[in-house]
Amino acid sequence: MKNAYIAVLIVCATLGPRMFGKGQSEKTTDSVSFGLEVGAKAPSFSLKDQFGQKQSNETLQGTNGTVLLFVRSADL
């Protein structure tokens, strides 16, 4: 399992964004235990957006990837 995790990290690191910050080491961490782990394959999804369009892993695939924000509610 540990080996798989390292292998995936290397894959991520070669793709761009992660490369720059990795000279840094977190001296104090406040990582959280919830949410799928880094290194895991993102689950597939297909959901309707505000315009009524279906959006999925494929439609949201940028040349450098996707940032998915989970929010509590648009109606607090």
Place this chain on the structure above:
Amino acid sequence: MQLQNAKQRFEAQGIKIAAISYDSHAILKEFADRLKIDYPLLSDPDSTVIQRFHVLNQKAAGINKGMALPGFFYIDKAGVICEKYFERSYADRFTPNNVIAKLFPELTVEVTQKVDEPHLEVELAQSDRTVIPGNRLSLTVDVQLPPDIHVYAPGVQGYKPIQLTVQPSPEIRLASSSYPVERMLYLQAIKEQVPVFTGKFRIVQDIKITASRVMTEWLGATGKLIQVNAELQYQACDKTICYPPASVPVSWQLQVLPPDEERSPEAIRHR
């Protein structure tokens, strides 16, 4: 709303963005119309996708049942989760600009102050200038040392390590800090290896803006400008001389806006 403002910065890096919530399509449409949001707001009314990503708020009950824990995933183009940014408390969240700053440190931020000291140059920057309660943002200190100078890294024995100490204040709380990986330097005089930093390096301190009723009242209708003060302590040495420990005052300014508390029309709210 903050993500709408940061959208172009993500797109410039080839990253597409979307937000997922348990809200109905009607709530999201009304919200997007009202705030002019054009990046995808995805409706996951039965929380299926929220559960697939393991971010269901298990404690949420009543009309909140099904809600996600707020935070970001960065998924690379191979579909692998490469980073995640979540806070323990639901009231706290990373700003989109802080996520950009963490994914692309070289485009962190706006430089806000430069300080020239005898043995080092300091450039201050921040991921965000405008924030709301609960936001987690980063403050950065870029240090440039002359070629023959080193400073000591945290963990050194017998010397004063470089350290950024933020003054406590009720408006902020400290989150993680990050220092570079140190380099071991052999000191002939004491015949020992010591951990040091040389050249150009960055210290990052994340802070969170307090979210509380008192804070909201204090911010009023228009918000407040706050200043975060800190001390950068260090001891600079070259091959032959160690200079006395020094301390540089540094500060960042933040415009804190009141939280947006407008709700959806009664008819389409969660029940």
